[in-house]
Amino acid sequence: MSAITQSLRESKTARWSALAIVSFTMLTGYYINYVISPLKPMLEQYMGWDSGDFGFWNSAYGWFNVFFLMLIFGGIILDKIGVRFTGLGAAITMIIGTGLQYIAIEGVFPMEGMIFGVKKQIAIGALGFGIFGVGVEIAGITVSKIIVKWFKGKELALAMGLEMATARMGTALALALPLPMAKALGTGGIPNISAPVMLGLALLVAGLIAFIWYTFMDKKLEASEGISDEINEEDAFKVSDIFVIISNKGFWLLALLCVLFYSGIFPFLYYATDLMINKYAVGEDFAGAIPSLLPFGTILLTPLFGSIYDRKGKGATIMLIGSIMLLCVHALFTIPVLNHYIIAVALIILLGVTFSLVPSAMWPSVPKIIPEKQLGTAYALIFWVQNWGLMGMPLLIGLVLEKYCITSQEVVDGVSKISYDYTLPMAIFAATGLLAIGIALLLKAEDKKKGYGLELPNIQK
Numbered sequence: 001m002s003a004i005t006q007s008l009r010e011s012k013t014a015r016w017s018a019l020a021i022v023s024f025t026m027l028t029g030y031y032i033n034y035v036i037s038p039l040k041p042m043l044e045q046y047m048g049w050d051s052g053d054f055g056f057w058n059s060a061y062g063w064f065n066v067f068f069l070m071l072i073f074g075g076i077i078l079d080k081i082g083v084r085f086t087g088l089g090a091a092i093t094m095i096i097g098t099g100l101q102y103i104a105i106e107g108v109f110p111m112e113g114m115i116f117g118v119k120k121q122i123a124i125g126a127l128g129f130g131i132f133g134v135g136v137e138i139a140g141i142t143v144s145k146i147i148v149k150w151f152k153g154k155e156l157a158l159a160m161g162l163e164m165a166t167a168r169m170g171t172a173l174a175l176a177l178p179l180p181m182a183k184a185l186g187t188g189g190i191p192n193i194s195a196p197v198m199l200g201l202a203l204l205v206a207g208l209i210a211f212i213w214y215t216f217m218d219k220k221l222e223a224s225e226g227i228s229d230e231i232n233e234e235d236a237f238k239v240s241d242i243f244v245i246i247s248n249k250g251f252w253l254l255a256l257l258c259v260l261f262y263s264g265i266f267p268f269l270y271y272a273t274d275l276m277i278n279k280y281a282v283g284e285d286f287a288g289a290i291p292s293l294l295p296f297g298t299i300l301l302t303p304l305f306g307s308i309y310d311r312k313g314k315g316a317t318i319m320l321i322g323s324i325m326l327l328c329v330h331a332l333f334t335i336p337v338l339n340h341y342i343i344a345v346a347l348i349i350l351l352g353v354t355f356s357l358v359p360s361a362m363w364p365s366v367p368k369i370i371p372e373k374q375l376g377t378a379y380a381l382i383f384w385v386q387n388w389g390l391m392g393m394p395l396l397i398g399l400v401l402e403k404y405c406i407t408s409q410e411v412v413d414g415v416s417k418i419s420y421d422y423t424l425p426m427a428i429f430a431a432t433g434l435l436a437i438g439i440a441l442l443l444k445a446e447d448k449k450k451g452y453g454l455e456l457p458n459i460q461k
């Protein structure tokens with residue numbers, strides 16, 4: 001039957017529509033991921049936060065994924081039960097987590113006092129961000145698996161690049177919008193800091209609705225391929241497959257490259273607005289606009305590099321070039337005399353190129369190393385390793401800022417203002433680039449040895 005009926009994935013309209021729908025769900029998650037980043041100065045001025053609080057909240061993203069292995073369970077559920085159930089669960093989890101963050105920031109109930117030595121507002125919000133982190137990460141692996149399902153042997157890297165590009169529009173929005181929005185909706189000179197989070201909640205609900213729509217397409221795809229809801233015994237994922245995945249050296253090199261590279265990007269974005277204010281003397285209203293150029297750049301370039309990988313190959317080389325650029329950009333950010341805002345703009349644009357190169361080649365390379373039935377778990381394991389960095393790096397940078405980088409602290413009209421020197425934090429980010437280069441070289445060598453085909457095109461003629 002499956003040989004006679006044409007698979008729905010053969011229809012261009014169907015597969016690109018499926019991609020558009022799930023990409024929108026990811027966009028809504030990526031918005032919430034960074035919504036409080038540009039609000040850092042306001043949170044310090046009006047809510048009494050310090051950099052340690054900010055770092056703690058952002059590091060909560062990885063708590064449950066890393067310590068309770070939620071991501072790995074998510075990956076196993078994905079491989080065992082399928083994309084529809086897992087994607088819906090992930091979208092609902094994002095909404096629950098964001099609801100808690102909203103409650104904390106809006107102060108729906110009194111936020112005075114401490115919980116386990118942490119300010120109540122920070123503890124509740126961080127718990128929410130931790131739950132959200134489980135949802136968005138599991139949504140990420142689900143969407144990666146969905147894309148492989150529709151695009152294997154076709155424009156896989158282009159499709160993944162377009163998904164990331166769409167998701168990054170959420171990041172760009174989150175970096176550019178919240179600060180002016182909070183100011184515009186404030187009253188009596190006091191900004192409305194919770195309004196951008198409320199907007200995110202509404203977006204997440206729209207993302208859930210979009211995913212429900214996708215589940216119908218997914219059912220149609222399976223019907224067109226003669227696949228029933230039952231996963232057949234031979235193809236079914238077994239827990240023992242985890243050992244097969246983790247005994248693969250190529251998998252580990254990809255996972256290490258992932259944690260190092262992404263630790264130099266995503267956690268950097270949490271602090272980028274503050275960096276613009278403190279190092280480049282950019283006004284608060286404008287400061288988020290410069291880092292928001294980074295995701296904007298990736299919107300065009302990730303699909304472009306993905307398409308090059310699809311047609312020409314050179315995946316391992318692309319990842320190596322991206323790692324070298326990561327080191328160069330962060331090293332230039334550390335140099336104190338290079339403090340004109342034009343330099344910041346130029347470096348952010350270059351970082352956008354870097355942030356297009358590595359992801360465009362990294363994610364479509366996973367199916368070249370791991371078979372499809374283990375893909376959900378493999379992506380989950382890679383994200384799990386990555387989450388150590390996404391959790392540890394914001395915490396580290398927050399603590400370093402708090403302990404070694406305060407240059408002045410003043411209270412003007414009852415509002416406190418802290419200034420920071422970002423040289424040391426930026427040197428830490430540069431170190432991630434240096435280590436990533438080493439791993440990218442090892443991956444290139446391993447590919448040559450094992451013949452994964454990372455340098456070969458994805459499109460099969």
Ligand SMILES: C[C@H](NC(=O)[C@@H](N)CCCCN)C(=O)O
Nearest residue numbers: 030033137140164266359383386
């Ligand atoms: C595809 C890749 N996704 C990830 O790295 C996930 N762990 C999600 C991270 C979300 C943080 N904003 C990517 O976005 O490049």
